[in-house]
Amino acid sequence: MIRFLWAVMIGSFLVAGQVWNFGRQPGAAIMAVPLRYADDIIMTHVAVTSSLIPGSLVVETDRVRRILYLHVIGVNSAQDVDRMRDGVLEWEKRIVRAVGSPAQYRALKDDERKNRELRAAARGGR
Secondary structure, three states, X not given: OHHHHHHHHHHHHHHHHHHXXXXXXXXXXXXXXXXXXXXHHHHHHHHHHHHHOOOEEEEEEEOOOXXXXXXXXXXXXXXXXXXXXXXXXXXXXXXXXXXXXHHHHHHHHHHHHHHHHHHHHHHHXX
């Protein structure tokens, strides 16, 4: 809950700063976010959370392929879009930890373990 409130507060300040910067038009994009663990409930929670944080709004969902399409502001590069997408995927993980099924939680933990192993192997392989 604290992270969500913090994200709303930071998002509000960022959007306000972009609105009041008359010399510069904030960049905007429509981005696809393929969810990893979503069923209808998780997808809905992620969509609502993403829309409540200022600067992003869900404009379309693909329920079959589990993809959210968001309109985001404050992006000026592909890296900005990737950062926003990663932020939505982090919210998905938090929501799975909070209300996901045991199978979703296990899948999340398995992915986290594999990512740790890959990072450790990459560090050891240098």
